[in-house]
Amino acid sequence: MSLSESLRSVTSGSYSVSRLGEALAKQSRSVRWSFGAICILALYLLPWWPSVPVLGWIVETPGTSFPSVLTDQVVIFVLVALGLNVVVGLAGLLDLGYVGFYAVGAYTVAILSSQHANLPWLLCMPIAVLVSMIAGVILGTPTLRLRGDYLAIVTLGFGEIIRITANNVEWLGDSRGISNIATPPSIGPLKFTVLDAKPYYFLGFTTILIVIFLLRRLENSRVGRSWNAIREDEDAAELMGVDTFKFKLWAFAIGAAIGGLAGSLYAGKVQFINPNNFPLQLSILFLAAVVLGGAGNMWGAVVGGALVAWMPERFRGFADKRVFVFGVALVLVMVFRPQGLIPRKIRKERWLESWKPSTEADLGGKE
Amino acid sequence: MRDWLIYKTFWDLTVTGVALGSLYALVALGYTLVYGVLRLINFAHSEIFMIGTFASLITATNVLGVPMLEAGQYPYRTGFQLVLILLACLLGSMVLSGAGAVALERAAYRPLRGSGDQFGAVVLAFVTAFVVGLVFFDTPKSNLIFGIIGTGPIAWMYLNIFRRGRQAPRLAFLISAIGASTAITEAVAIWGPRDREQYQTPRVLEKKTLFQLFGTDIRIDYVIVIIGALLMTTALLLFVNRTRLGRGVRAVAQDVETAKILGVNVDFVILITFVLGGVMAGGAAMMFTLVYDQSKFNIGFLLGVKSFTAAVLGGIGNLKGALLGGLVLGLAENYGSALFGGEWKDVIAFVLLLVVLMFRPTGLLGESLSKARV
Numbered sequence: 001m002s003l004s005e006s007l008r009s010v011t012s013g014s015y016s017v018s019r020l021g022e023a024l025a026k027q028s029r030s031v032r033w034s035f036g037a038i039c040i041l042a043l044y045l046l047p048w049w050p051s052v053p054v055l056g057w058i059v060e061t062p063g064t065s066f067p068s069v070l071t072d073q074v075v076i077f078v079l080v081a082l083g084l085n086v087v088v089g090l091a092g093l094l095d096l097g098y099v100g101f102y103a104v105g106a107y108t109v110a111i112l113s114s115q116h117a118n119l120p121w122l123l124c125m126p127i128a129v130l131v132s133m134i135a136g137v138i139l140g141t142p143t144l145r146l147r148g149d150y151l152a153i154v155t156l157g158f159g160e161i162i163r164i165t166a167n168n169v170e171w172l173g174d175s176r177g178i179s180n181i182a183t184p185p186s187i188g189p190l191k192f193t194v195l196d197a198k199p200y201y202f203l204g205f206t207t208i209l210i211v212i213f214l215l216r217r218l219e220n221s222r223v224g225r226s227w228n229a230i231r232e233d234e235d236a237a238e239l240m241g242v243d244t245f246k247f248k249l250w251a252f253a254i255g256a257a258i259g260g261l262a263g264s265l266y267a268g269k270v271q272f273i274n275p276n277n278f279p280l281q282l283s284i285l286f287l288a289a290v291v292l293g294g295a296g297n298m299w300g301a302v303v304g305g306a307l308v309a310w311m312p313e314r315f316r317g318f319a320d321k322r323v324f325v326f327g328v329a330l331v332l333v334m335v336f337r338p339q340g341l342i343p344r345k346i347r348k349e350r351w352l353e354s355w356k357p358s359t360e361a362d363l364g365g366k367e
Numbered sequence: 368m369r370d371w372l373i374y375k376t377f378w379d380l381t382v383t384g385v386a387l388g389s390l391y392a393l394v395a396l397g398y399t400l401v402y403g404v405l406r407l408i409n410f411a412h413s414e415i416f417m418i419g420t421f422a423s424l425i426t427a428t429n430v431l432g433v434p435m436l437e438a439g440q441y442p443y444r445t446g447f448q449l450v451l452i453l454l455a456c457l458l459g460s461m462v463l464s465g466a467g468a469v470a471l472e473r474a475a476y477r478p479l480r481g482s483g484d485q486f487g488a489v490v491l492a493f494v495t496a497f498v499v500g501l502v503f504f505d506t507p508k509s510n511l512i513f514g515i516i517g518t519g520p521i522a523w524m525y526l527n528i529f530r531r532g533r534q535a536p537r538l539a540f541l542i543s544a545i546g547a548s549t550a551i552t553e554a555v556a557i558w559g560p561r562d563r564e565q566y567q568t569p570r571v572l573e574k575k576t577l578f579q580l581f582g583t584d585i586r587i588d589y590v591i592v593i594i595g596a597l598l599m600t601t602a603l604l605l606f607v608n609r610t611r612l613g614r615g616v617r618a619v620a621q622d623v624e625t626a627k628i629l630g631v632n633v634d635f636v637i638l639i640t641f642v643l644g645g646v647m648a649g650g651a652a653m654m655f656t657l658v659y660d661q662s663k664f665n666i667g668f669l670l671g672v673k674s675f676t677a678a679v680l681g682g683i684g685n686l687k688g689a690l691l692g693g694l695v696l697g698l699a700e701n702y703g704s705a706l707f708g709g710e711w712k713d714v715i716a717f718v719l720l721l722v723v724l725m726f727r728p729t730g731l732l733g734e735s736l737s738k739a740r741v
Contacts (some may be wrong), residue, residue, distance in 0.1 A: 142721070142725050146728055149402070150683075150724055152408060153676060154721060157717030157718075157720060160717060164714050168711065288545060291542040295536075320557060321501055324550055324554055327547065329498075330546025330550075331494075331547050332491065334540075334542050338536060
């Protein structure tokens, strides 16, 4: 292999990550389960990683406490990327105002637990998820009939409308924001206080696991297949009898619900929100996380979300130049790995293989 | 109370609205052109506009040596000298914005179409080397030198990876655009002489009232903006509709594959599209500094979002639509903020867009760059 060929294979060939997946798929069920369990355990212990010798040097975040980077940034971004991946990656709808749903979730918790009522966080959270889901349906019903690119600008506008409304309406705490938001209830030794970020991380990571589990079920169901069909060719899907509008609305609502969930977690952690927490640029970062990881691939979304959240904190040494570096990195990744870091598996090949007649006899059976 | 206000200042609002709308329209033309040809929301177009405002500033102060203040007064110029300065600024903005658009296309979009070339590779390689240099050096100068030295080998490497001939998914273009936009904004913010502060541009034009209309003073800068936007739009329409290259642009917008088969140089046409959009944005930028006398690293963002809204409002891909959309948006924003208060300005713009799209899903005039006749 010449140098230029090997260079090209870096950008187009499969990465070791997907090879690892293939190797795992060949193993027995018990091996796979124990591998998964070890991974999950290791990730639960993530807040202690910086004190591990070599690993610590890689993951540490100079200048910011690592557990709070995990809870305030990484967990939120991963959750949001998972939710946005449903909308953008699975259903193929370009949503540039995802921060709106995130804000709706956070504000619902803030209003119900501090501003106008005194409900506990555990009760606010499902309400927040529901409210953002409803917001998704309300925004989706008129706009999902529009063509894809129009959706982008309309959703972008929606995100701005939410922020500006929160900024100008006194009932929503206007520009001063809302403080004293309720924290999640303590479970045994896990006390949710300002001082210790670790319990929030455990809560957030557990939430991520649950969301991943549910999304996987969804992806492999009739709904997931419909999304696939809509993304690949909407007209063809419609012809084949897929109710495209209904399933697009579903994608929108589910994505919005996960966004709201992330928002409620965020509000419970920081206990103080104001409209400046939800700028338009955040939507763009969310989208960048999904596409950077690989749109349509859940693991890609997880990796992308974690990277986008963690990288600027890791490279604090660049100080004010990190956003610039981030922009350049986005362009470079898109130029050299346009499918994202972990591309979506193309299922066509597998499907074709199973369809191929397995023996000669199958071919000429009736003659 | 507020109803009375809008009655009282109706014509005032109309004039400023049309002027603001003209600026939106000029920037919207760039969005609409690129969208028509590439089906891409060129997020970095707002940064091309921003570059234009800085080009105006540099031309006026550094090249022509106009001071910010002259003996405590604005450096007003009159007659031939004024015209010369304004034209020089316009030229500077147009050239730099056009060049910026070309560099953007070559470096951030063309490699994604699978036809990356040397120029794009060099730009990307330089930026990469520059970023790597950030790790080792603190001063911009040594960084720059390191960047230039590193460009060669990295560009060679990039060129090798480039020639895939494969089209990237559409989302990748959008993210690349967002990345480029972020990088350009931040570069100006970091290495500009005044960091993230606002820049003032020298006020060479005395903003006199030219004449009165319906009891409202019509200022000269508004007149220049409105007439300038009309002239530039007309020139663009003539170019796209009447020239051979313009026919190429329309052909590619209609059907890339067929255009290619019929011998249209698609990459060149796309380049021309970006140049046209950049020049329009440059013109808008110069007129923006004329009216508002300022610039800032993030000045393009909101204006860009609004201009894209204007393009969609009029029907994306439709040049006349961009003009109409810009004007409607500018007027609606002005009337709306008088009625509901300035803090709702942006909400009004987006609600208007939502309402229009619900009743006319392809915008006010429909999408038509892709159709045979514009």
